[in-house]
Amino acid sequence: MNPAPRTVRAVRPDEWEEARELRLAALLDPVAHLAFLEAHEDAVARPDEVWRERTAAASEAGEGRVRQFVAEAGDGRWVGSVTVLVERPEDEVRFGEPAKVPQTHLVGVYVRPEARGDGTAGALFRAAVAWSWSVPGVRRVRLYVHEENARAAAFYRRFGFVPSGERVPVPGGSGAYEEEYELPPVAGCVVRPVRSGEWEAVRELRLAALRDPVAALAFVESYEEAAARPDAFWRERAEGGSEDRGTWIRQFVAEAADGRWVGTATVLVERPGEGPAPFGEVTEAQTDVVGVYVRPEARGSGLVDALLRTAVEWSWAQEPPVGRVRLFVNEDNGRAEAVYRRSGFVPTGGRADTLGSGEARDLEYELRR
Numbered sequence: 001m002n003p004a005p006r007t008v009r010a011v012r013p014d015e016w017e018e019a020r021e022l023r024l025a026a027l028l029d030p031v032a033h034l035a036f037l038e039a040h041e042d043a044v045a046r047p048d049e050v051w052r053e054r055t056a057a058a059s060e061a062g063e064g065r066v067r068q069f070v071a072e073a074g075d076g077r078w079v080g081s082v083t084v085l086v087e088r089p090e091d092e093v094r095f096g097e098p099a100k101v102p103q104t105h106l107v108g109v110y111v112r113p114e115a116r117g118d119g120t121a122g123a124l125f126r127a128a129v130a131w132s133w134s135v136p137g138v139r140r141v142r143l144y145v146h147e148e149n150a151r152a153a154a155f156y157r158r159f160g161f162v163p164s165g166e167r168v169p170v171p172g173g174s175g176a177y178e179e180e181y182e183l184p185p186v187a188g189c190v191v192r193p194v195r196s197g198e199w200e201a202v203r204e205l206r207l208a209a210l211r212d213p214v215a216a217l218a219f220v221e222s223y224e225e226a227a228a229r230p231d232a233f234w235r236e237r238a239e240g241g242s243e244d245r246g247t248w249i250r251q252f253v254a255e256a257a258d259g260r261w262v263g264t265a266t267v268l269v270e271r272p273g274e275g276p277a278p279f280g281e282v283t284e285a286q287t288d289v290v291g292v293y294v295r296p297e298a299r300g301s302g303l304v305d306a307l308l309r310t311a312v313e314w315s316w317a318q319e320p321p322v323g324r325v326r327l328f329v330n331e332d333n334g335r336a337e338a339v340y341r342r343s344g345f346v347p348t349g350g351r352a353d354t355l356g357s358g359e360a361r362d363l364e365y366e367l368r369r
Contacts, residue, residue, distance in 0.1 A: 006071045006079065006120055008127045009319055016048070016055040019068070022078045026110035034146040035109070037095070037171060058083060064135070069127045071111070071120045080111035082124045086135055096180060097166050101139040104132035109143070109152070119369065123316055125159050129183065130313035133191050134243055144178040146170065156181050160309075189254040189262060189303060191310045196245055199231070199238035205253070205261045209293035217330040219291070241266060248275050252310050254294070254303050263294035265307040267314055269322070279328065279352055287315040289327040292336070308343045312367060323369060328352055328362040340365050 011019060020043075026032065027040035058068035064086065071080035084106055087099040096105070106128055111121045132141045143161065145152045161181040170176040194202060203226075209215065210223035241251030247269075254263035268288040270277060279288060289311050294304045315325045327345065329336045350364035 006073060006115075006123060007319055007321060008069055008071050008123045008317060010060050011055055011058055011068045011070055013056040013059045013061045015059075016051040018070075018078055019055045019058075019081075020051045022070070022081055022110070023108070025112065026081075026108070029110070029113075031149060031151075034149040035152065067128075067131055068108070069124055069131070071115065071124055073115075079115040080120045080124050081108060082106055082110075082128045083108040084128050084132055086138070088137075096142075096144055096168050096178070102135075102137040103140045103142055104128075104135060104138055106132075106141065106143040121155060122159070126313040127317040130310060130317055133310055134193050136192070137190075138192075139190060141183040143181050144168070145181060147177050147179055153179075153181075159183075189256050189298075189306070191252055191254050191306050193243040194238055194241050194251045194253055196239040196242040198242075199234040201253075201261055202238045202241075202251070203234040205264055205293070206291075208295065209264075209291070212293070212296075214333060214335075217333045218293075218336065250314055251291070252307060252314070254298070254307060262298040263303050263307055264291060265289055265293075265311045266291040267311045267325075269315075269318060271322075284324070285318075285320065285322040286324045286326055287311075287318070287322055289325060292327075304339055305343055308340075312343075316369065321369075324366045326364060326366040328364055331361050331363055337363070337365075343367070 024040060024043055027036055027038065027043055029035070032040070055068070056062060058066045060067075066083060066085050068081060068083040070078045073079050084104050085094065086102075087094075087105050088102045089099050091099065093099075094105075095107075106125075109121075109124070111124070129141055132138055141161075142164070143156065145156060147167070161183050164180045164182045166180040167177045168180070170178055207223060207226055210219055210221065210226055212218070215223070238251075239245045241249050243250070249266065249268050251264060251266040253261045256262050266289070268278075268290060269275075270282045270288055271285045272282050289308065292304065292307065294307070312325050315322055325345075326348075327340065329340060345365040345367045348364045348366050351360040352362045352364060353360045
């Protein structure tokens with residue numbers, strides 16, 4: 001089934017009535033008793049002020065401890081939702097095992113029956129996971145699923161979640177259990193956006209990438225050119241690719257437990273007639289993944305897949321939506337081609353001269369919604 005046109009976005013502070021309506025619809029679902037901890041009757045009885053406070057806290061105007069994402073159909077109707085809670089070891093436990101590391105917890109997952117199977121749930125999860133990894137310090141993403149909710153468990157597994165081995169009793173004394181699933185960072189790393197003040201780390205990793213034996217196949221500039229750039233250039237680059245300031249560009253890095261950066265990927269948002277078009281005419285809304293690099297010691301760990309997954313998740317979360325994610329790979333770079341194919345990218349047949357060699361030797365790959 002082709003995905004229906006949906007916009008996935010964070011709730012806005014004043015949308016409490018829509019948030020309430022969707023929550024009440026979720027609690028009327030036939031499997032609500034397996035998925036939610038409150039009853040429809042309890043939710044209906046809550047005063048308006050509770051819904052106002054809940055929605056405001058979960059919006060981008062909140063304190064950043066919770067974020068609710070909704071899938072909005074073309075007519076403005078909400079057809080799905082997921083909420084992300086930020087949990088740290090020092091926090092009060094809301095549900096489940098206490099956090100041992102900074103993490104996020106996905107709750108309140110719901111898609112209306114008419115939107116199931118059309119990609120809406122996946123789009124919501126991509127937005128939730130992308131936001132999770134953008135929260136400073138977060139080491140994993142978790143959720144709980146009722147032991148009898150096989151449909152939900154199958155979806156979570158397809159998305160990359162795995163059972164952690166932990167489980168907790170369902171409140172109420174029924175004897176049933178909720179099983180914990182987790183999406184851990186790869187190779188002990190956290191994938192996150194750069195921050196505006198991290199220009200020195202941005203420069204160091206870029207220079208390391210340009211010293212790679214296949215740098216000539218993968219990057220537009222040479223090591224000598226990059227090394228000669230002034231500090232102001234790197235400050236501007238880090239700021240432009242950060243979550244603090246960046247709008248049409250986002251650089252993601254893989255940060256090891258000791259704080260060292262071991263990989264990176266950058267995403268450019270391209271729309272027809274808007275902004276720069278470094279790789280030729282832009283005919284549709286899309287993102288371009290560039291500057292992909294993983295240090296030799298971290299290769300083979302799945303880290304590049306995690307970087308690409310994060311880049312794609314961020315791409316699908318753009319508003320207005322983009323229709324595809326693309327990248328270019330040199331025809332002689334078979335190792336990179338294999339990585340991109342493994343992540344779902346396919347060749348379009350297009351070619352470009354991204355390196356300025358005078359020959360169109362760079363193959364275009366794309367991933368569509």
